[in-house]
Amino acid sequence: MIPVLLILIPLLGGLSAFFIKNEKSSRIWTLLISLIVLVFGVYGVTLKAGAAGLTYNGEWMQALGGSFSVALDGMGQLLCLLTAIGFPLIFAATWNNTYKNANRFFALMLLSQAGLMGVFVAMDALLFYFFWELALIPVYFLCSQWGGEDRIRVTFKFFIYTFVGSVLMLIGILYLQSQTPDHSFSIYSFYKLELSPNTQSWLFWLFFAAFAIKMPVWPLHTWQPDTYEKSPGAVTMVLSGIMVKMGVLGLIRWLLPVFPVAAYSWGDVVGTLCIIGIIYASLIAIRQDDIRRLIAYSSIAHIGLMCLAVFSANESGMQGVMIQMFNHGINIIGLWILADIIEKKYGTRKMSGLGGLAQQAPVMSIFFVIIALANIALPLTNGFVGEFLMFNGVINTASNYYFIFIIGAGMGIILGAVYTLNMVRKTFYGANIVPSSGMPDLSWNEKLALSVIVIIILILGVYPQLFLNISEDISKMIVNKVDVRGLISK
Amino acid sequence: MQLTNRSIEVSRKPLTWLEKLYVWNIIKGMAITFSHLFKKRPTINYPEQKRPFSKIFRGLHVLNRDAEGRENCTACGLCAVACPAEAITMEAAERLPGEENLYREEKYAAKYEINMLRCIFCGLCEEACPKDAIYLSQTFAPANYARKGFIYKKEDMLIPHPINEPEAYQKALGEKSVKN
Amino acid sequence: MIIIKILFGFLTVVAIFSALMMITSKNPVYSVLWLIVTFFSISGHYILLNAQFLAIVNIIVYAGAIMVLFLFVIMLMNLNKETEPQKNRWIKMIGAIAGGCLLLVLVAALKDVGLKKQVAMVNGGDIGLIKNLGKELFSTYVVPFEISSILFLSAMVGAVVIGKKE
């Protein structure tokens, strides 16, 4: 029942939030809902994967071959937890932000949470597709209505990109369903399919297009920096912290196990794209002056690495990706929160217009530094564990070109350190060119949110086993599926 | 105020359905026309048959002569003056010696024209003539091909000579009695 | 049979010639008249095929009613040579070429049809007589017949709606 609740609570909460006209009460109501979700999310994580409470099979659209089948596996647990933690964090961090028509804003936020939850738990392709779109629509509205200038065009670009990807995926889903003997959309039926390499090939690209756009992978990334830049802060956090993981999850859960042969044969191409993306995004990030754009490009680079690790298709890489999904989500939310605070406080996001914040806002700078370090995967932070495992995975990849991949991934990590530290340096140190805003360093809610993030960073940095246990089974399972024909093991 | 008792109240009743059909009225009308098939026809075959004129019919003008065949007209112009349509023109001339057998008086009409297109056959010329030189006969103007033909000269109107052509004279005289 | 062939040829030539004249005449009234000639020759074909009923209905409906309406409208509008719009020569050419192509394609496609020496019966067979047609019309085809009354009703209503001045 847990997954159903995870979807239903924000869904109903969101719908009801439309009718709470009072801003204050809608804010509180939203936070309340997100906290309830958090409770269930945490509860879900504590259960062992495969427990009875974590799966639910409802009847729905049987004529089509669909079913309302949801389940929390290890990866799902992690991502649901991320979602469940992320939203209250975001709400808390942006507590003081005011919005026009706040009730709609919060309602849409909750709806997007419901969609995200659905994507993470859906075990039925049709359902998956539904939630995939459902997560998108509220975000579209959020960005278009509360974003920055030129928001409509930018958001629309984002929407069209994702939509195109998703409908392409729909074709793939439809085709797979027609191939299954029982004409079902269930992921388990998909897993059982034995498709010819040729078929796998084109289906692979259909699915990959959808996920690659969402993540985004290099040539399909162009919507991302603009959208991240123009969206309202809270939405950007959701987008880059959580939504991006939809793509990665899709890769792991829907792509690799279903098309192992294609994944193997096209792995090099995808890997190349990832490498290009990592280096390209990192180089651009170095050249950025705008904090938001910098973070956006850094996100591309990180995701590229994750994608690369996924296609390495070994247990280490897979587990690394799963953990890193969570970690990256937490870290980047933290970064966005800070970027948002800076922008609010100093009215600019240009690094050239900032500097020496460390003296004015020491607390903030501490938080920032910690989170930034976690982002560049310093040991003892959560990022380190994930990146290490992923790197390990890449090294052990079955590809003939693993050497290039290793170099590329390494370059990515190094360049990541360059631009992140550069940002820290430019923003917080150096000549104090920002006039004191006269505002307090950090308000209590921001402190609270950031502290939670830092705590998570540290805990996971020290004790990653907590999550490794959760993700172990599922990554083994996936790797087995991929390797079932003995393709990976040389 | 009612002046006469002949006025009739006009009925403003709308037509009934039957009346609107008109069929009955049409049949009535047809019957009326049909009944005319059997009526006596007043038409006569004109050139062969002629209807008698009344005594006082005023037809074409005639310039009179006396019993000796002399023209009565003295060109006094009273007829032209009396003519309401100004249809009469004349020119006078003096009788030369040796012409006494032609003209009764010393003065005569050398030219006497009546435009029959203008003439309204009112007979005032006849009334005006002191010499009984002009009168309206019982014939009417025959058709002609040109306008010019309707301007009657003296020769066209002069009554035939009573002595030279007595029959024609009598015929032209018709029922008109010679008032000499 | 020779006389039938002669008649057939004659009617065909008349039909096609008058149809061509119809589309080439500058004056709409002439077009109407040529079209009537076409209809007559088509009626002649019907008679050749012993479809008497259709022949006469063709004359009554097309020549007698429809074309009268056309003529009527053209006369009402007083359209004549001068009001016939001038038209781009190219478009004309393209239209003619398109039509010609269609003709060619259809003829090419259908030229093999008669390989089995199938013949349309001429001058015989009584299916075209009104008796047979009537029986069939009021037994098998009574439903479409009734349906066509709806069609007429709607056309009538429509013509009134469009034609009535407000």
Place this chain on the structure above:
Amino acid sequence: MYLLVIDWIFLLEKFILVGFIVTLSLIIAMYTTYAERKVAAWLQDRRGPNRAGPFGILQPLADGGKLFFKEEIIPLASSKFLFILGPSLAMITALLTSAVIPWGGTLHIFGKDVSLQIADINIGILYIFGVVSLGVYGIMIGGWASNNKFSLIAAIRGASQMISYELAMGLSLLAVLMLTGTLQMSGIVGNQIQGSNVWHVIYQPIGFFIFFVCALAECNRTPFDLPEAENELNFGYHQEYSSMKLGFYLFAEYINMFISSAVMATLFFGGYDILPFVDETKWGLSGNMLTILGFCALMAKTFFFLFVFIWIRWTIPRFRYDQLMNLGWKKLIPLALANMIITAAVVLWLNK
């Protein structure tokens, strides 16, 4: 399908018949003009033409001669071909109708049965309809080709009038067709001769009435002679015509009158049946005699109708245009429909 079968004697027979009928129609039409003038005179207490020949019998010839010798004028702005086509069409369509009317029974000449009907096609009535509906063209083309607004208006009036009244005419005929069950003219006449020998007018008085009114309208006769309403349209559609082309128009009108009288006689008054309710074959006359008598009977009926046409012309004033249309569409057509439905019901009821 006689036309396609070469039977020379048959062909000859038909040619003679056609020639006879056409000549007959022309002569009758000629004398109808005479009759028109005569009857008009009588109805107006006049004598009518009586100069050419005894009682003016040669008057139509004189008229014809006059028309022939008058100057032929084709207006400069008219379209010449159509200008000539108009009267020709009027004349042709007027003459074509006579082909299917049974002018009598069969004659036995030289051992052959000669039917006094040019073509006994099984869609006789439809044929008449077809030809009648073509009659409009003569008027329309002539009126349009004259390039004169009065002619044009008259032509349009005439066309709309004829189209409108054709409907009621057809509907009224349907009732008759229900009684007979055939479209063949000879069949319709035969139906009136057979059995109790009842003329259709007895069963179909309303049908006859409607048909008669429509016939008046189709022939452009008073009170429906709007196309030639001289007080509004000068002379109507043939205003620009002169000489024999005008003569054709006038002639066509009289031929139409004659033919429609004959059709009325055929459809409603027993055709060549001599008397209703009487079986003529029991009179003991020879077949040929009966046929000739029948022909004369038909002619008598036709002449009677012609007389009625003329009679009406000199009695009833002309309709206004809107009245004309109202009568046609709002009165006659519903009436004809009702007549048809009632007839159908009765026929069904009697036949069970």
Place this chain on the structure above:
Amino acid sequence: MNALILSAIFGVLMMFSGVMLKQKASVRNIACTGMALLLIAVLLEMKGVVLFNVNTTGMLSFTRFTLVFNAIIFFSTFIYLLLSAREMENVGVNYAEFFALIFFILCGVVLVTAFKSLLILFLGIEIISIPLYILTGSDKRNLKSNEASLKYFLMGAFSTGIMLMGIALLYGARGSFATDFSDLMTAEKPSPLLIGGILLILFSMAFKVSAVPFHFWTPDVYDGAPTVFTSFMATIVKVAVFVGFIRLFNDSFDETQKQWRFVIAIITAATLLVGNITAVFQQSVKRMLAYSSIAQAGFMLLAVYAMNSDSWEGLLLYAAAYCFATIGIFAVLAKMNDITFSGFNGLGKKDPLVAGTLSVFLFSLAGIPLTAGFLAKFYMLKAALSVNGSLWLVILAVLMAAVSVSYYFKVLQAMYFKEPDISSDQTVIQAFKQPVFRWSLIVLAVFIILLGLFPGLLLTWYYF
């Protein structure tokens, strides 16, 4: 049969009601009641209650599919009347006749969905077309309307001619007008008459459903016609003709699929491409919807292309989804003065309910999940995918679906993200306040979402 006869009767009734009744409202009410009765009659017939037992001599067959489809159509029309009947009265003085014509069109719709003989198909299409010509031109003083009507008429008559030629050729091949052509297919080589006939009929049907390259009349006609009637012909009539299309090709030419399938594929692809791409560049919502109807026709053509059980179900669902959504949008559009995109500016603030339902309709048209439109497209894609070698077509279709989002969302953007114009028309907002209108919109939206969640609600009717 119920529906056919009743709708004819109601057509006549409406004709007379215009003369008898002076009150506009009562005429409208009669029409709505009639529509409801029709709907009930169809539902009854589905339950096996046939009010009129007519021997159609095998020319009509009221299959399950026909009945369900008719139910959808009648329901849509019912809602359409509730939503837009008032606007009809503004078009011309002959409003009662408009209702009558609509009922007559429904007769045609029933015929087109139930025919078993090409004759009935022909008559049905004509019964649909002729009143439509009238309705298109019903705004007599509006030149655009006149022009649209004339254009529609000429094109429609032309395509009818082509269809008749096709039918004649088929008759030559077959000797009968029944739509069962199976015996012809036994020949090893189909007669050229048959192929020619199929192609000509295909072209003319493509014309009637405004498939590219036979679509050129559609935008002009839809744009020129009074908006209320555009709504009717873009939805109900269009899907009805589609049903005729698929029935014809399923019943008649199933066996010759390989002859025409490729042609249909090309037509479909062209329709999708042209319809969607052109729609993006439109300034007026009405014209955009016209092109969108072409685009949607492209999707529906996929059903004809695939011709399997999925496509039948899908067509039902598509018909419902498309009709409901488009009727809803047009109903709102018909009440607005400014039919460009900017006319919708700020509607989300001015009237959240209308804007909300509108967004549901737009989502459905765009094929966003949880709406009926998504499932409809889903079925179409599924049906098409089952055909070998159709991948390119399907990919094109989904890409075009994505393009379609761009123009549908323009309306959304205008409603929610743009500020209302200062001179925004208050009367328009007043026009939205009628309770019937609001409730009908809500019902439509609810139906769309319900169908999007539980398509079985509709499809069970098809099977049981």
Place this chain on the structure above:
Amino acid sequence: MPINYYIFLAIALFSIGIVGVLTRRNAIIIFMCIELMLNAVNLLLVAFSKKHYLVELERLKVAGLEAVTNVGTDGQLFVFFIMVVAAAEVSVGLAIIVMMYRNIHSVDVNFLNRLKH
């Protein structure tokens, strides 16, 4: 007559009609061309109907059955219906054309461009 002749004749008339529709710009004449197309179809249908009749007759003769059949009537009835529909269409079409003429005093379809912008 071989059925081919009729097919060619009908197609020729049909194509002439189509050419007319494509080349002429007068709405009434376009409409007339459409009527011509319908007539071509009618002719073809009648010819086919007689063909089918003949084929059926032959079949019956070969089978030794009584040679009475009404195969082919449906073709002629279809023609009848086409005429019916054509009449209805004409009434509506001419009404529309007249309405158009009332407004723009032309029946030139080239003037039908108000909707393009």
